[in-house]
Amino acid sequence: MAKVKSISFKENNGWTECNHLYLDASKLKESKGRISFITQIGQERLLKDEMKGFCHQRFKANFVVREMEIKDLVVDMQLRVGDTIVSIIQVGKACLLECPIIEASNPSCFVNRQVFFGAIIREGLVKKEDAIHILD
Template identity: 30%
Template sequence: MKVAKVVAINISEEKGQPKQAIDKGYFAVNCGLRGDAHAGEWHRQVSLLGNESIDKIKKLGFDNLATGSFAENITTEGLILYELPVGTKLKVGETIMEVTQIGKECHMGCAIREKTGDCVMPREGIFAKVITPGWIKPGDVLERLN
């Protein structure tokens, strides 16, 4: 079985904007990724999207997409994220997170949809809250705990 892993950690200062890749990120309890526009005390502290989902949009002719293009905090590969039930616990790097939501409503005027013509995040992105804090970096293993 292929090991699931973190491909990139992405951050932005404003909501609704593509995120930029960083070397590593600190994910805090009741916050999410420190310094990110979406961080805070709510159920969507951290957003995750699989390369498998991004590849679907690339196949539509959008080959200029980078990690963070869909405003995900963590880009992954090797695990179909949107098939995980709410309540699933994931060990990601030093952290443990709990899946809180699958997909979301896409707001109109989204910079991501304008750039790509389609935003896969509302259908296949997932959201989580941080249970155990710590650092996450590209290459870290992503493990389903339950």
């Protein structure tokens, strides 16, 4: 079963890791209510890859999730994450052509395929270890 492994929140131009987060779209003004997820595998690659691209240096997700299969996700699918309902608005992320990894290994790196983004449909509390359920 997919679960929340870690939670981070951007505040005052810095990231804070926390044990829980109340998701309220109005409080996520910088991201326009959009939240980001990365799989545990993707997060490990961000930390361990020898060749570092732009994402390795700049990307930080709100949620690291474990046991989540990106291949099972599609745009407009809804997820229950803790008490919150999130609608998937993007699966994967675009690579920048100037990225060192793209220049070296064309056409893309592994990390961008381990990320997805969502919009908050129902506000609520999300805690570490909360289950993530795909809703029908």
